[in-house]
Amino acid sequence: MPLSSWHAAARAAFTGALEAGHPRAVTTQAMARLDDAPTYIIAIGKAAAAMAQAVRDTGCTAPGIVVTHDEGFAEIDNMRCFASAHPVPDARGLAASEAVIRAANELGADDHLLLLISGGGSALLPAPTDGVTLEDKMALNAALLASGLDIHAMNAVRRLFSRLKGGRLARLAVPARITQFLLSDVPGDRLESIASGPAVCDPVPLEQVLVMIADHALDRLDVVARMVARIAEGTADLPLREGDPALRLVDTHLLASNDLCRTAATTSLAAHFADAARLDLPDLAGDAATLARSLARS
The missing domain is CATH 3.40.50.10180 (Glycerate kinase, MOFRL-like N-terminal domain)
Known part of the structure; x- marks a missing residue:
C-alpha cells in the first residue's frame, strides 16, 4: 500500500473517531x-x-x-x-x-x-x-x-x-x-x-x-x-x-465515550486493513494535550 493510502486511512480513522464523539452531533x-x-x-x-x-x-x-x-x-x-x-x-x-x-x-x-x-x-x-x-x-x-x-x-x-x-x-x-x-x-x-x-x-x-x-x-x-x-x-x-x-x-x-470513538476508528481502519478489528488499543489517561504530543512523537 502506498504511503499516501496509509495517510488517507489514518486520517479517515481520526475523523471517524471525532465524529462519533462530536458534542453537537451526539446531543x-x-x-x-x-x-x-x-x-x-x-x-x-x-x-x-x-x-x-x-x-x-x-x-x-x-x-x-x-x-x-x-x-x-x-x-x-x-x-x-x-x-x-x-x-x-x-x-x-x-x-x-x-x-x-x-x-x-x-x-x-x-x-x-x-x-x-x-x-x-x-x-x-x-x-x-x-x-x-x-x-x-x-x-x-x-x-x-x-x-x-x-x-x-x-x-x-x-x-x-x-x-x-x-x-x-x-x-x-x-x-x-x-x-x-x-x-x-x-x-x-x-x-x-x-x-x-x-x-x-x-x-x-x-x-x-x-x-x-x-x-x-x-x-x-x-x-x-x-x-x-x-x-x-x-x-x-x-x-x-x-x-x-x-x-x-x-x-x-x-x-x-472514548470506547465509542475507538470503535469508530477501528471500524474505519477495518475497511483498509484486515487485522484492524483485532487491534488492542490501550487505555490512556492523563492530560489530553500532553498525551497528544507524546503520541505525535512516537
Whole structure:
C-alpha cells in the first residue's frame, strides 16, 4: 500500500473517531429521542457550550445556565453563560456554582431539567460544602493533581467536599424530573467520575476513600483533616448512595465515550486493513494535550 493510502486511512480513522464523539452531533441526535421538552437546562463541562448550542439548534428555547472553560466559552441565547477555571478552580467557578444551586432549588414538580454533562466539571463547579472555602478547594485540587491518584480516585475524594458532586445536584432539584446527557472523558466510562457525578450515586465505599486519603497523606491539609473528623463524628454531608430517592427522578443517557470513538476508528481502519478489528488499543489517561504530543512523537 502506498504511503499516501496509509495517510488517507489514518486520517479517515481520526475523523471517524471525532465524529462519533462530536458534542453537537451526539446531543442533536439525543434530543430527537427526548419525549418531553425540558423546562430548564444546566450545561456543565468543557463541551457545555457546544452541547447547549445543539439543544438550541433543535428549536428548544428553555432558559438555563452554561458553565465551561475559557477555551470553550460562547454566549447562548436565553442562557446565563459562565467561564470558569480548569484544572484548578477559581472564584468564577464559585459564582457559577452558586447560580447553579439557586436555579436547581427553584425547580418544581412540573419542571423537567436537562443536564448536559461533560468532562472538566469537577473543577469548573467547585461548590465547596459548609466549612470549606474556595482556597481550601484550590489547595485540595492541587494536592490531588500532584498525588499520582487516577481520575476515579481523585473524584472520589472531591465528592466529599462539594454541594453538587456525588448526586447532590439531583437532590437540590427535587421534585423536578431530570434527564442527563453525558459525554465521558474517563477510562471505563464510570458515571460517578464524569464531572464527579452531580446526578448519580457514589459507588465508592467511604472506607476506601478514607484509606486513599491516608495512603497519600492528603490529610496533611487542614481541610481534609477537618473533613475526616466530621465523618468520624457523623456530621458530614456525604455523597448520595444507590437507592437514594432523589436519584429515582433521574434518567441517564451516555452519548459518547472514548470506547465509542475507538470503535469508530477501528471500524474505519477495518475497511483498509484486515487485522484492524483485532487491534488492542490501550487505555490512556492523563492530560489530553500532553498525551497528544507524546503520541505525535512516537
